[in-house]
Amino acid sequence: GQQVMQIPQYQHVQEGEDFTTYCNSSTTLSNIQWYKQRPGGHPVFLIQLVKSGEVKKQKRLTFQFGEAKKNSSLHITATQTTDVGTYFCAGPDSSASKIIFGSGTRLSIRP
């Protein structure tokens, strides 16, 4: 079946360092979505990418959607303690009635 894979599973960085998580789908996606879940919280939508090769920025966060629309990345520049949490990518399944979540990348930060 359709799968969405994310790497790495965990990343521990020094505050101020950059962070990147990668997302790969087994099938071409019509869009890719990114969510953030703070420790003890619920997933919160960050952004949606639709176009091949699309790049979007939210302050220190840069999101990319691959040319083939099968992969995506989230890059955080100069991490801060507020960036701690788990980042999930997600893409619609073939029926478009639900989305498939990646396994997530948990980011922890040393102050």
Add this chain to the structure above:
Amino acid sequence: NAGVTQTPKFRVLKTGQSMTLLCAQDMNHEYMYWYRQDPGMGLRLIHYSVGEGTTAKGEVPDGYNVSRLKKQNFLLGLESAAPSQTSVYFCASSKRTSASTDTQYFGPGTRLTVL
């Protein structure tokens, strides 16, 4: 707008007991979902609904039942709870679009422990 709310926030059950988790949304969304999240793990889809009166199985439906009698509510039932169902349960909703699946809005979660 309250968004997506879930009741209860916490619950402890004994093995074999039953319970119902309630999810309510006030955004007039067509689609609603139930996920479970085990410690340090991702989200696994239990059941979902694409409209009032319709439900479908997700990735891990066994041991759970759902109902969507009203558009704004989505109920998740555990008929005979097992320790393996100890988890955090999230409800989510999204609106229907002509193009593709829209973004999901999550509730705060229900932390369930089965002893």
